[in-house]
Amino acid sequence: MGRIKTDNNHTRREVIIANAAVLFKEKGFKAASMRELAEVVGVEAASLYNHIHSKSELLHIICFEVANRYMQTMDEIEVETTASIQKIEKLLRFLITGMVLQYDEVYVSDREWKHLSEPYLSNFQSQRRTFRKRFAAIIELGIKKKEIKKIDAPTAVLILLHAVSGIESWHRSKVKINGKELEENMIAILVGGLKK
Amino acid sequence: MGRIKTDNNHTRREVIIANAAVLFKEKGFKAASMRELAEVVGVEAASLYNHIHSKSELLHIICFEVANRYMQTMDEIEVETTASIQKIEKLLRFLITGMVLQYDEVYVSDREWKHLSEPYLSNFQSQRRTFRKRFAAIIELGIKKKEIKKIDAPTAVLILLHAVSGIESWHRSKVKINGKELEENMIAILVGGLKK
DNA sequence: TAATGCAGCTAACAAGTGTTAGTGTATTTT
DNA sequence: AAAATACACTAACACTTGTTAGCTGCATTA
Numbered sequence: 001m002g003r004i005k006t007d008n009n010h011t012r013r014e015v016i017i018a019n020a021a022v023l024f025k026e027k028g029f030k031a032a033s034m035r036e037l038a039e040v041v042g043v044e045a046a047s048l049y050n051h052i053h054s055k056s057e058l059l060h061i062i063c064f065e066v067a068n069r070y071m072q073t074m075d076e077i078e079v080e081t082t083a084s085i086q087k088i089e090k091l092l093r094f095l096i097t098g099m100v101l102q103y104d105e106v107y108v109s110d111r112e113w114k115h116l117s118e119p120y121l122s123n124f125q126s127q128r129r130t131f132r133k134r135f136a137a138i139i140e141l142g143i144k145k146k147e148i149k150k151i152d153a154p155t156a157v158l159i160l161l162h163a164v165s166g167i168e169s170w171h172r173s174k175v176k177i178n179g180k181e182l183e184e185n186m187i188a189i190l191v192g193g194l195k196k
Numbered sequence: 197m198g199r200i201k202t203d204n205n206h207t208r209r210e211v212i213i214a215n216a217a218v219l220f221k222e223k224g225f226k227a228a229s230m231r232e233l234a235e236v237v238g239v240e241a242a243s244l245y246n247h248i249h250s251k252s253e254l255l256h257i258i259c260f261e262v263a264n265r266y267m268q269t270m271d272e273i274e275v276e277t278t279a280s281i282q283k284i285e286k287l288l289r290f291l292i293t294g295m296v297l298q299y300d301e302v303y304v305s306d307r308e309w310k311h312l313s314e315p316y317l318s319n320f321q322s323q324r325r326t327f328r329k330r331f332a333a334i335i336e337l338g339i340k341k342k343e344i345k346k347i348d349a350p351t352a353v354l355i356l357l358h359a360v361s362g363i364e365s366w367h368r369s370k371v372k373i374n375g376k377e378l379e380e381n382m383i384a385i386l387v388g389g390l391k392k
Numbered sequence: 393t394a395a396t397g398c399a400g401c402t403a404a405c406a407a408g409t410g411t412t413a414g415t416g417t418a419t420t421t422t
Numbered sequence: 423a424a425a426a427t428a429c430a431c432t433a434a435c436a437c438t439t440g441t442t443a444g445c446t447g448c449a450t451t452a
Contacts, residue, residue: 003399003448012399028310030226034440046441047400055440111307114224132365149388152373155366155381162362163355169328170354177348185351192345193389199418199429208429230410242411243430251410 002042004051013051016041020058021104029059029112059112060120066109067127069098074134084142089191091135092160096186099167100179110165132157139194149196160190198238200247209247212237216254217300225255225308255308256316262305263323265294270330280338285387287331288356292382295363296375306361328353335390345392356386 004012019040023032034055038045052058073094077087099106113124135157142148163186170176177185200208215236219228230251234241248254269290273283295302309320331353338344359382366372373381 028224028226030224031311033438035438043399044401046402046443049441050399115227149384151384152377152381154369155373155378156385158362158365159359159382159385162358162365166354166358169358170351173350177351181348182351185348186355188345188347189352189355189389191389193385193387229408231408239429240431242413242432245411246429 004041004043011051016048016051017058017061018104021062021108024059024062024108024112025104029108029115056115056117059108060116060124062105063109063113063116063120063124066098066102066105067124067131070131071127074131078134078138083147084138084145085147085191085195087138088142088160088194089187091138092164092187092190093183095161095164096167096183097179099164100182103167103171107165107168132161135160142194146196148194151194156194163190200237200239207247212244212247213254213257214300217258217304220255220258220304220308221300225304225311252311252313255304256312256320258301259305259309259312259316259320262294262298262302263320263327266327267323270327274330274334279343280334280341281343281387281391283334284338284356284390285383287334288360288383288386289379291357291360292363292379293375295360296378299363299367303361303364328357331356338390342392344390347390352390355389359386 004015006012006015010018016037020032020037023037023040026032027036034048035045038048041048073091077090077094080087080090082090113121113128116124132154136153139148139153139156143150143153167182170182176182200211202208202211206214212233216228216233219233219236222228223232230244231241234244237244269287273286273290276283276286278286309317309324312320328350332349335344335349335352339346339349363378366378372378
């Protein structure tokens with residue numbers, strides 16, 4: 001009888017969630033099975049249910065952990081009194097480091113949220129929309145203050161967010177520059193593309 | 197007994213493929229079932245197999261149709277004698293209009309290729325890598341010729357490609373600018389971000 | 393020591409999956 | 423008109439899926 005290994009800092013539940021994130025990232029939510037997850041964790045599939053309620057619970061834990069972090073950061077940056085372009089840069093750096101360091105969860109939240117079940121699905125979508133609107137509002141203000149070139153703000157948001165999620169490719173590539181360099185390059189191109 | 201409706205320009209097979217692209221886009225390859233596809237097409241699931249060999253065949257037809265178009269365009273642009281920055285702009289415009297007009301197939305090829313089965317999977321991945329390397333080489337040359345700011349070329353490619361695939365969000369959004377405006381905005385930001 | 397609860401196990405379920413076999417009917421070709 | 427082909431159907435298969443029930447052993451507490 002093998003028990004789930006726990007670092008003293010993490011519960012068995014958390015170990016399961018972390019491994020689920022990796023598995024969902026690699027195979028996609030639908031293609032990943034509980035039996036596979038169990039094997040990774042080192043236990044029989046049925047045993048997982050001593051710690052979690054369902055497969056879909058795993059997904060929504062992962063998605064909302066990320067979503068909440070995003071919202072919290074948006075709250076913090078929004079109230080700052082710095083220039084718009086600086087807010088954008090700060091937001092971007094947060095998103096980039098998130099994608100570099102918490103790759104699995106962010107990736108899953110980004111690509112697999114479609115498989116959330118109600119009411120989580122609606123909730124998640126609305127959070128996502130809100131985040132983008134607030135992001136666009138910051139850009140809009142920057143345009144008004146002539147810090148930023150005259151562009152369609154929602155389009156800019158779309159570009160920025162998806163460019164960041166492209167860090168997935170960086171993870172996958174064999175020869176890669178280090179994380180900090182990646183960040184600086186991305187900032188150069190993206191912020192450079194916005195500035196007037 | 198309902199037959200699959202065909203415009204005179206399309207075979208029943210093509211109708212199935214087109215509907216599969218939409219379905220795979222909406223639900224993901226794994227979550228989409230042949231019975232669902234059959235219902236959309238207006239027929240029983242088993243009947244589909246008079247026209248196609250398997251579910252996975254549908255996926256690789258879709259993926260390689262897109263991949264081939266990409267490669268062909270790369271061939272054409274590569275041999276042109278224009279400046280690098282113009283080649284990049286041309287390539288971007290091609291990618292953007294593709295994403296606007298052949299949304300379903302491009303989206304599926306972009307997000308669901310993981311579920312390809314061998315040997316198609318390896319083949320696709322290698323095509324994808326090649327495309328990016330050739331794209332990066334164009335950028336590299338532009339940097340050497342001082343048309344483009346000094347950045348990491350693979351990172352730039354990553355940003356450009358994923359920014360384009362972000363057009364998915366534009367499709368999903370309710371209030372959206374038209375396709376041509378979208379294209380111009382994206383070019384402004386992305387090409388602007390590269391220029392020295 | 394006895395009792396409690398955590399956390400694993402096996403076995404089984406109901407539902408859904410892609411796919412094949414075999415059959416009949418409509419359409420096209422001869 | 424007859425023959426051949428294309429294309430739909432029903433029924434069933436083997437398999438995988440998430441999940442539950444019920445049981446056993448270990449560790450901690452009373």
